[in-house]
Amino acid sequence: MLHCGSPLRQTFLLGLAGALLLAVGACGPSEPKGAAAPPDMRRLTDRQYHNAVADLFGSDIEIGGRTDPLVRTDGLLAVGARTARITPAGLEQYSVIAKSIAAQVTHKSRREALISCKPATLDAPDDVCAESYYKQVGKLLYRRPLREPEWQNAVKSAHDMAVASKDFYRGIATGLANMLVTPQFLFVIDDTEPDPANAGQQRLTAYAKAARLSFFLWDTTPTPELIAAAERGDLHKPGALSNIVDEMIASPRFEEGTRAFFSDFLGLEKFETLEKDSLIYKAFSNVVANDAQEELLRMITDHVISQDKDYRDLFTTRKTFLTGSLARIYRVRVERPDGAWVPHEYGPDDARAGILTTIGFNAVASHPGRSSPTLRGKAIRESLLCQHVPDPPGDVDFSLFEDPNSPNKTARQRLTAHATAPACAGCHKITDPIGLALENFDGIGKYRVDENGEKIDTSGDLDGVAYKDPQGLGRAMHENPATPACVVRRVWSYAAGRAPTNAQKELTAYLDKAFISDGYKFVSLVRRIAKSDALYAVAPPQNGVAADRRPLRTVEVQEN
Amino acid sequence: MPAYDNPSRCKLLRGLAVAGSLAVAMLPAAGHAAERLGFVVREFYLAQHNSRFGDECPEGMAASNDELWWRGLSKQDRARLTNNGLRGQDARGGIAMLRGPKGENVCVNPDAVTDPPLRVVRGKYSYGANLDGTSDGKATPKTCAHEKFLSHDGKTAVDNQLYRLVGCVYGWRKGGYIETQASEDRGVSNLGMILIEISGVDNRRNDDDVTVSFYRSIDQFAMDGFGKPLPFHSYRVDTDDNGKPTYGDKVKGRIVDGVLTTARGDVSLPYYGLYTFMNPVIKEFGLTLEIPTDEKLGKGQITGYYNMSDFLNFVSGMAGHTSATDNCPSMWAKAPSLADGYPDPKTGQCTMLSSAFDIGVYPAFVVLPTDAPSGKAAKR
Numbered sequence: 001m002l003h004c005g006s007p008l009r010q011t012f013l014l015g016l017a018g019a020l021l022l023a024v025g026a027c028g029p030s031e032p033k034g035a036a037a038p039p040d041m042r043r044l045t046d047r048q049y050h051n052a053v054a055d056l057f058g059s060d061i062e063i064g065g066r067t068d069p070l071v072r073t074d075g076l077l078a079v080g081a082r083t084a085r086i087t088p089a090g091l092e093q094y095s096v097i098a099k100s101i102a103a104q105v106t107h108k109s110r111r112e113a114l115i116s117c118k119p120a121t122l123d124a125p126d127d128v129c130a131e132s133y134y135k136q137v138g139k140l141l142y143r144r145p146l147r148e149p150e151w152q153n154a155v156k157s158a159h160d161m162a163v164a165s166k167d168f169y170r171g172i173a174t175g176l177a178n179m180l181v182t183p184q185f186l187f188v189i190d191d192t193e194p195d196p197a198n199a200g201q202q203r204l205t206a207y208a209k210a211a212r213l214s215f216f217l218w219d220t221t222p223t224p225e226l227i228a229a230a231e232r233g234d235l236h237k238p239g240a241l242s243n244i245v246d247e248m249i250a251s252p253r254f255e256e257g258t259r260a261f262f263s264d265f266l267g268l269e270k271f272e273t274l275e276k277d278s279l280i281y282k283a284f285s286n287v288v289a290n291d292a293q294e295e296l297l298r299m300i301t302d303h304v305i306s307q308d309k310d311y312r313d314l315f316t317t318r319k320t321f322l323t324g325s326l327a328r329i330y331r332v333r334v335e336r337p338d339g340a341w342v343p344h345e346y347g348p349d350d351a352r353a354g355i356l357t358t359i360g361f362n363a364v365a366s367h368p369g370r371s372s373p374t375l376r377g378k379a380i381r382e383s384l385l386c387q388h389v390p391d392p393p394g395d396v397d398f399s400l401f402e403d404p405n406s407p408n409k410t411a412r413q414r415l416t417a418h419a420t421a422p423a424c425a426g427c428h429k430i431t432d433p434i435g436l437a438l439e440n441f442d443g444i445g446k447y448r449v450d451e452n453g454e455k456i457d458t459s460g461d462l463d464g465v466a467y468k469d470p471q472g473l474g475r476a477m478h479e480n481p482a483t484p485a486c487v488v489r490r491v492w493s494y495a496a497g498r499a500p501t502n503a504q505k506e507l508t509a510y511l512d513k514a515f516i517s518d519g520y521k522f523v524s525l526v527r528r529i530a531k532s533d534a535l536y537a538v539a540p541p542q543n544g545v546a547a548d549r550r551p552l553r554t555v556e557v558q559e560n
Numbered sequence: 561m562p563a564y565d566n567p568s569r570c571k572l573l574r575g576l577a578v579a580g581s582l583a584v585a586m587l588p589a590a591g592h593a594a595e596r597l598g599f600v601v602r603e604f605y606l607a608q609h610n611s612r613f614g615d616e617c618p619e620g621m622a623a624s625n626d627e628l629w630w631r632g633l634s635k636q637d638r639a640r641l642t643n644n645g646l647r648g649q650d651a652r653g654g655i656a657m658l659r660g661p662k663g664e665n666v667c668v669n670p671d672a673v674t675d676p677p678l679r680v681v682r683g684k685y686s687y688g689a690n691l692d693g694t695s696d697g698k699a700t701p702k703t704c705a706h707e708k709f710l711s712h713d714g715k716t717a718v719d720n721q722l723y724r725l726v727g728c729v730y731g732w733r734k735g736g737y738i739e740t741q742a743s744e745d746r747g748v749s750n751l752g753m754i755l756i757e758i759s760g761v762d763n764r765r766n767d768d769d770v771t772v773s774f775y776r777s778i779d780q781f782a783m784d785g786f787g788k789p790l791p792f793h794s795y796r797v798d799t800d801d802n803g804k805p806t807y808g809d810k811v812k813g814r815i816v817d818g819v820l821t822t823a824r825g826d827v828s829l830p831y832y833g834l835y836t837f838m839n840p841v842i843k844e845f846g847l848t849l850e851i852p853t854d855e856k857l858g859k860g861q862i863t864g865y866y867n868m869s870d871f872l873n874f875v876s877g878m879a880g881h882t883s884a885t886d887n888c889p890s891m892w893a894k895a896p897s898l899a900d901g902y903p904d905p906k907t908g909q910c911t912m913l914s915s916a917f918d919i920g921v922y923p924a925f926v927v928l929p930t931d932a933p934s935g936k937a938a939k940r
Contacts, residue, residue, distance in 0.1 A: 332925070337794035
């Protein structure tokens with residue numbers, strides 16, 4: 001069980017575990033058996049929905065409206081998708097969007113390219129043509145061949161509408177819109193089948209494997225080629241699966257998948273609602289917000305994919321990408337101030353190094369009118385170290401912190417006064433020292449050396465490792481064993497759609513060890529997970545993880 | 561025999577001196593490298609002493625083109641030409657200018673009419689500098705006789721004949737339509753934007769040897785939600801087909817207690833407003849500038865001799881928009897008698913007007929064609 005005051009213990013235990021793993025690393029890790037999870041279904045994220053529609057019908061299809069938000073669970077929206085349901089209002093929204101998509105697909109400007117068959121006449125049904133179309137498009141929408149009732153329903157809907165409207169394509173649009181609101185499209189369903197190699201056991205179908213792989217690596221629906229590979233049974237052959245994973249990772253589309261993971265991992269959806277007080281932060285704008293989010297993603301994908309560097313170096317790297325809007329807040333010259341992205345490298349004496357010193361990280365983990373060491377510390381603990389920080393009590397008294405007449409000029413002084421309350425002290429102790437290290441960055445991430453005329457003290461320690469400035473915090477993050485362990489758990493959770501449980505301790509230990517032996521390379525971690533048996537293993541609900549479904553938190557690994 | 565009379569020896573010594581200078585120039589500065597401080601000019605206005613009651617204009621304000629045109633019309637013509645009085649001053653500038661005896665445009669042909677003499681500044685005080693070095697404005701080989709102003713502390717004789725010319729013209733007075741509109745025009749375009757860069761700065765507060773360069777920007781102002789420039793934006797300089805800055809004049813300068821003062825030299829500056837461009841060379845240009853700390857506006861003043869023809873052509877060029885606030889023919893007629901600098905060698909008529917401009921700058925990054933990609937970019 002995680003206690004607010006236990007990070008030191010967590011770190012020690014993680015460090016011990018890491019050292020042990022390193023010691024045996026030379027033997028080469030091998031994947032443990034077992035630890036299967038029961039089949040599941042996960043709702044498409046908004047981005048996956050958009051990507052799937054763009055892939056199937058073209059990126060020029062307009063998709064308006066928003067769907068029910070996902071609830072972040074065990075650190076990821078992707079895990080929240082497992083328990084996501086669709087409300088009546090949400091279904092209505094899906095329906096409106098589906099009708100709009102279907103109308104665009106069947107519009108005369110697109111139908112020739114997107115609908116493979118041609119009707120005998122335009123003003124009457126053509127069931128043969130409709131059946132052919134729905135079987136072809138349905139396989140891509142449902143990520144498997146349609147079952148007979150599924151295509152029959154679509155053909156009937158199209159037939160009835162074509163008769164009523166005397167318009168074949170209106171009929172086709174009706175059937176297509178209906179398919180776009182079915183669970184088979186809106187949810188990624190883990191279809192299973194008997195495992196011929198293990199009597200009495202189930203396994204994911206090849207189509208379900210294809211879907212899992214595609215949403216994990218590319219954040220979109222499987223391509224026709226991947227579905228064809230599933231159809232051939234290639235995804236059940238280890239060698240063929242390995243080749244497919246390698247090809248998918250080598251594809252430029254892997255960057256999209258990586259961006260999707262890190263967007264979820266870092267909680268970048270907060271940018272959608274990011275507001276700043278324009279009187280205080282005149283340099284901040286929607287353009288800056290968009291660019292700040294993009295900077296994080298460019299910085300990360302360049303580091304972990306293009307450069308294939310140690311994941312932990314993300315906390316110390318001096319390389320990034322900037323636009324003119326960001327550069328003026330960072331106070332650096334860029335040769336293209338017109339909105340173009342340019343690479344940039346900070347000097348060794350610069351306060352900026354690593355993702356924690358970016359505008360994006362600091363602006364999101366701040367209040368609209370001021371910075372927040374607590375929010376920043378919480379973000380680091382929860383998102384980057386996979387540690388749980390309890391919510392503040394409901395009756396917390398912020399008056400000492402927010403008093404405009406307070407003699408306490410810096411956030412450190414105000415927090416010290418506030419956190420003396422016993423109910424607050426425990427949690428502030430684990431968030432604030434980290435967050436205070438970033439106080440050189442104001443509420444939009446602009447560098448400052450003082451607050452209200454008083455010099456800012458950025459010293460502190462992370463789980464026993466002392467530092468004196470933001471760069472030092474980055475180095476402490478780099479060396480903290482919870483840093484790589486956290487990303488391992490999150491990548492697994494993202495791929496599987498559920499957090500590892502206590503029944504999967506051996507698996508996570510194996511992945512931790514493998515990550516170390518792979519030089520903390522993110523791509524290697526993804527590749528290993530995508531090729532693992534565990535990702536596709538299925539357990540009946542009464543067995544496997546059902547024995548211990550408690551999520552496996554970083555600290556719990558060590559304490560059990 | 562003087563030591564340096566031997567040509568070959570001189571050549572050798574010169575070569576050694578150049579090599580030595582280069583070597584010294586290439587040495588890294590002790591502590592840290594000299595930095596470049598860039599600024600974008602947002603405010604550029606004539607430096608004018610406009611008293612609350614216009615005491616500097618005892619004859620009153622100068623008549624505008626519209627006023628003179630209106631005076632000369634019959635009641636019937638006023639109704640006919642202004643849609644029975646519904647067409648206001650701003651909308652009738654194009655017609656009002658055609659008031660020559662044969663319908664000539666009086667801003668294109670200022671000699672076509674003889675307007676009442678322009679009312680000019682008669683006040684005692686002005687902003688500016690003592691450009692001719694005299695205390696009484698008497699003629700010198702480089703200047704024509706003129707009346708001096710006094711600085712506001714009464715200690716210095718000041719030359720500012722451009723102010724004398726336009727200081728009683730409504731449109732040109734402080735806050736008047738012409739400069740206000742021109743400033744707005746520059747704010748929403750990338751035209752006429754001046755960049756200043758101080759290079760070779762070892763110490764931002766005190767440095768007795770810096771170089772100050774002037775450029776035109778090709779990027780628009782980056783503004784905040786309140787219409788003010790955002791500090792520390794990067795602006796690229798305009799270049800010609802060969803990649804060289806189209807402006808780029810340099811003068812030496814020194815910084816004392818955070819205030820830059822340049823040596824005098826000839827400097828070209830872009831200017832734009834009211835759909836009209838002006839690219840004058842300011843002779844004997846000098847700049848004083850309080851170097852802004854952090855993100856604040858830095859105030860400064862430019863002084864020097866402004867080309868009279870360039871200025872009058874600018875006045876004529878924008879006249880369709882300013883007919884209600886100034887009058888070309890009277891300005892053309894008056895300016896030569898006020899011009900005080902750079903006499904024409906043949907006629908002796910001075911061709912330039914002493915002048916002073918108040919400027920406001922924001923810290924910025926000036927991006928030169930020679931700047932390395934951002935990987936090696938500067939930071940402030």
